[in-house]
Amino acid sequence: MKQKVTLKQIAKELDVSISTVSKALKDSVEISLDTRQKVKAFAKLYNYKPNNIALSLKNRKTKTIGVIIPEIVHHFFTTVIGGVEKVANEKGYNVIICSSNNSFDKEVINMEMLASGSADGFILSVAKETQLKKDYHHIEETMSQGMPVVLFDRIIDEVVCDKVIIDDAKGAQTATNHLLSLGCKKIAILTTVDYISVGKLRTNGYLRALRAYDIEENEELVLKIEDIDNCESEIHDFLENKEVDAVFAVNELFAVSAIKVLHAQGKNVPNDVAVIGFTDGILSKHFIPSLTTISQHGEDMGIRAAKLLIDKLEGDETMTEEYRTVIIDTSLVQRTSTKKSND
């Protein structure tokens, strides 16, 4: 089995020094044209490719971005990754993706692993457990070692670094306003428990929209779902014998589950009850009825996050201490799960 060819081997074959080979391949004027051509021909023949590891060691940078996300089997996160890859590849960076599986420990392990030589910087959305535990030492440690970190979506207010988020509250407000503008009065919200930052923010946006319409906040219309895998039965119990004319769900799954429950209860969506979701994924697009949602523009988030990180990576040391928070606009995608305004 052929092994990878190195400078040393080429040098030996051609009976020159390693440095000569290296310089020849870089077209250095130090080396005669003749030798240069000979070396290059040989290198092509043997398919020489410089060893990235050796380069990383020498240059003290890997040209690699580490991305850590809570779940890999998740449409939103993969669209973000898509965006990251796009600009990373443009700029000659590699992308390593690890999932924390929403586990604090795995997040720490992955981060330490990548931090010890495999990546130059991080793009990170923190695990649920991390948000619950409020232990961010691994992030701060990484940053204190000079590696920039960009947080996205599930961010941490207490950590000072670059961030890319959507305005969750505003998005939720837009969603709720849309329902209100359709004439809905009794709007339920299906949200997550409070320690999930985005869930809480969306709940806030919902409440804010209601207040702006002078609608009294009604705790009976708020369902905070803990066990996502079992959401349908929770939603079922919640919606039973409850008079609502609209449902705002903070994610796709809650939205379609709600629709199923409503159907089972003999209600029509959107005619009897309007439903609006959050995150524009596969389900929203293809479900019947297709879902009106707030789109998070995941790819844009990835693009912006990668740009922020690479800026920091390649910027000079002076601007290193400046941190930015980019807010990606959400948009309302109107489909059929809410009535049209001009009906």
Add this chain to the structure above:
Amino acid sequence: MKQKVTLKQIAKELDVSISTVSKALKDSVEISLDTRQKVKAFAKLYNYKPNNIALSLKNRKTKTIGVIIPEIVHHFFTTVIGGVEKVANEKGYNVIICSSNNSFDKEVINMEMLASGSADGFILSVAKETQLKKDYHHIEETMSQGMPVVLFDRIIDEVVCDKVIIDDAKGAQTATNHLLSLGCKKIAILTTVDYISVGKLRTNGYLRALRAYDIEENEELVLKIEDIDNCESEIHDFLENKEVDAVFAVNELFAVSAIKVLHAQGKNVPNDVAVIGFTDGILSKHFIPSLTTISQHGEDMGIRAAKLLIDKLEGDETMTEEYRTVIIDTSLVQRTSTKKSND
């Protein structure tokens, strides 16, 4: 800004040699207990972590698996990745994921990039373009440099290496048989163009099942869809004025699109027409009606692929020339888009 601490720095601080520090951290008996403790305390204090890059260079292996898939925003592939990550992490391997975006060029670039030092081996599902082009030089080159490659799902018969696949034909046959056993006679198939290996295989399985039931093959019931983004209108035209009592779709999207078209044509699923899909994704589970499908067990595929690769990576050289093909069993997941047998 603190920089990462190295053996050299610890050595200088403690006024011993680098080798002493290295040995002390490894609890070598060569070093006195006293020195060992001092060094370890210091290392902990400064949060010393060995530099992976240096280790990779020295050991000539990276403990990293490169995964290249055609699309990152794709439920099936992410489940496979989930499986790969599972066993990789167990065995102390890192996973780098790159998407080829179904582009041959990007597949080659990613592979060369990872091959030049970043990964010890590959798990790969080839891009559409690669299947069309039939150019596999990058894969063979990688293998000839001593890096093992495991192909999965979209494999290449011409390349000799480890492979993990499902029996697509058999799965399709199972699906078709299920429809036949429900009494369906006029079964349409929505498939891909032939150069997509899995599409072709599934079509073959469908035909085989029909023949076993002595049903004549009818070309009018076969739709080969080229433009996936526009499949719904293609399906619409195809199904118009066609008397069918069942549809077998080779993926989720075709299946739900078919159901939509059928609904629009006033047909009920499953009562008028039964529909069965392939790949058990989000849509299949949550769509109404929920889809009967053939599950590919993506996570299992990832697990098996990773095991094969790591075996090769850690096996001795003697068994290197043995290649295995693992066939993952598919299973029929019965939901509501097909009538129950005992109705």
Add this chain to the structure above:
DNA sequence: AAACCTTACGAAAACGTTTGCGTGTGGAAA
């Protein structure tokens, strides 16, 4: 006191690169 053995540590090579600087060779200028 000579010969030997432990103990505890350091030197150096190796992994594959890049690059600043030193140097031998040849020809041209003086």
Add this chain to the structure above:
DNA sequence: TTTCCACACGCAAACGTTTTCGTAAGGTTT
């Protein structure tokens, strides 16, 4: 003939490890 300068190339250090081998100091045996 001597001096000088390009030219073309090699040496060696550096990146951070691990590991083999060498060795100084000190103690133990004869």
